[in-house]
Amino acid sequence: AQSVTQPDIHITVSEGASLELRCNYSYGATPYLFWYVQSPGQGLQLLLKYFSGDTLVQGIKGFEAEFKRSQSSFNLRKPSVHWSDAAEYFCAVVKNSGGGADGLTFGKGTHLIIQP
Amino acid sequence: DAGVTQSPTHLIKTRGQHVTLRCSPISGHKSVSWYQQVLGQGPQFIFQYYEKEERGRGNFPDRFSARQFPNYSSELNVNALLLGDSALYLCASSLEEGDLNTEAFFGQGTRLTVV
Numbered sequence: 001a002q003s004v005t006q007p008d009i010h011i012t013v014s015e016g017a018s019l020e021l022r023c024n025y026s027y028g029a030t031p032y033l034f035w036y037v038q039s040p041g042q043g044l045q046l047l048l049k050y051f052s053g054d055t056l057v058q059g060i061k062g063f064e065a066e067f068k069r070s071q072s073s074f075n076l077r078k079p080s081v082h083w084s085d086a087a088e089y090f091c092a093v094v095k096n097s098g099g100g101a102d103g104l105t106f107g108k109g110t111h112l113i114i115q116p
Numbered sequence: 117d118a119g120v121t122q123s124p125t126h127l128i129k130t131r132g133q134h135v136t137l138r139c140s141p142i143s144g145h146k147s148v149s150w151y152q153q154v155l156g157q158g159p160q161f162i163f164q165y166y167e168k169e170e171r172g173r174g175n176f177p178d179r180f181s182a183r184q185f186p187n188y189s190s191e192l193n194v195n196a197l198l199l200g201d202s203a204l205y206l207c208a209s210s211l212e213e214g215d216l217n218t219e220a221f222f223g224q225g226t227r228l229t230v231v
Contacts, residue, residue, distance in 0.1 A: 004158075036222075043120075043206055044220040071214070090158050103149060103161025103172055104220070 002027040006107035014115045021110050023091030031093040033074040044111045065096040086114045120223035128229045136193040137226045141209030148190040153204040202230045
């Protein structure tokens with residue numbers, strides 16, 4: 001079964017500083033990979049996704065992520081965080097057949113705190 | 117355009133009762149999926165529906181059931197509620213079956229509290 005590990009439960013970053021959130025997955029083949037953001041009391045918003053091709057993907061709100069097959073990782077980065085980036089971030093995977101049978105598998109999330 | 121809408125936004129139920137949660141997908145979207153998000157955890161997949169047929173099911177007991185209607189809206193039903201069913205229930209929709217996990221749009225969820 002596929003699984004997703006987000007090793008950092010909480011991360012605190014100063015406003016304007018760079019950010020990297022870690023994500024490792026366990027799966028027999030390269031899955032489709034996603035990062036979602038969830039603000040308090042809200043649903044999930046897709047930040048970016050990787051299916052194939054260029055391993056560095058750009059997303060919304062200035063985020064990017066890099067897929068590293070050798071490390072089974074898909075880390076999320078942002079060069080300069082804003083106070084509005086404070087939220088819960090989820091990494092997710094799904095098998096790359098694109099079919100709906102398995103649904104998305106999410107990590108437990110990383111809570112991002114922004115210090116002024 | 118309206119996004120995925122879920123109702124109610126919050127509700128409180130007593131152990132042993134049953135509950136029905138509702139989801140209206142984005143206009144034109146034919147696929148709907150349901151996820152359970154327990155506090156402090158990531159969402160867990162419950163069901164996927166496409167064209168009124170169940171296409172996938174997660175590891176949840178038979179107390180959980182769902183259906184999709186001709187207008188593509190969906191209901192999630194939970195019987196014999198347990199305290200552990202307290203969670204945020206998220207609905208996601210997409211245009212086609214194959215898009216469900218690659219182009220899914222999530223609603224804001226229904227917060228269920230079981231007391």
